[in-house]
Amino acid sequence: MPDTLAETFEAQRDRLRAVAHRVLGSAADAEDVVQEAWLRLSRQDAAEIHNLEGWLTTVVGRISLDVLRSRRARPEAPYDEVVVEVDDGTAPEEDVALADSVGLALLVVLETLGPNERLAFVLHDLFAVPFEEIGRILGKSAGATKMLASRARRKVRTPAPPAPAGREQREVVQAFLTAARDGDFEELLRILDPDVRLTVDTPDGVVVVLGATNVAAGARIGAAAGGRAVLVGGLPGVVAWHADGTPMSVVAFTVVDGRIVSIASVADPAKLASMTLPEPPETAGPSR
16 A cells, blocks of 8 residues: 555656646745655554645645745854755746746736745646635634735736836835846845845846845846846836847845835846847947
8 A cells, every 4th residue: 555655646646746836936945845745654553544735735725835935034154054946847837837927027916926825826827726625724714814825826927017216216216236247245245135035037046146145146146237227117227238238137026115026137148039139238348
């Protein structure tokens, strides 16, 4: 029986990893969640589980929810202990279509969803898990869970335009870019929220950096310091170009109470090519 159970679990592993990956946005965390689900299953009497697929989805959902909630409460870890994660997993077809249609806005908006909203949206809209099952994970009624998913869906698919970036927000972003260009680590830490999240969409996947120390040390958007200030969906942002005039990156910043709480960057040439961007500065010359 144990061998049969292990084989059954392995048949579900890819789906479970995809669920955790979509909820958490982290390949490494998703692997940990799936492994924990297997450990819990191995301690169960399989004969008492009437719907193994549903049971595993529920367990993965609950563990993922705990991880999401703990992210908001945990202290920042030292730089060497934080994994810079590359999203190299395969996404469900619906998720790919959604990401392609929303682009940079999705990177920004997903970070604004609360843990319950994110779980309800991912499980229902991307994996067709019934609201009754999601409600059992969240400890809520099916009706309340449906409302959570609906609210998250509106934010993701038709995000309300944020208030235009004011002068104070733009000054915070400019101060950050200047500090990044100058390598002023202390100034970067002053400007960044301790729990800031940097998301970079690259040709190889999505790189995620968590925490002010790691974002400051990584200096992944330092090259944007010489770019042109723009608004990205109403958020203060910047566009940077290579020396030959081709776009290098588009970056959007979310500023709350004078500190940067989220940074979303697109550095994938294919996605940049599909965007309508301002012309590069005339001073941009040929690459040396």
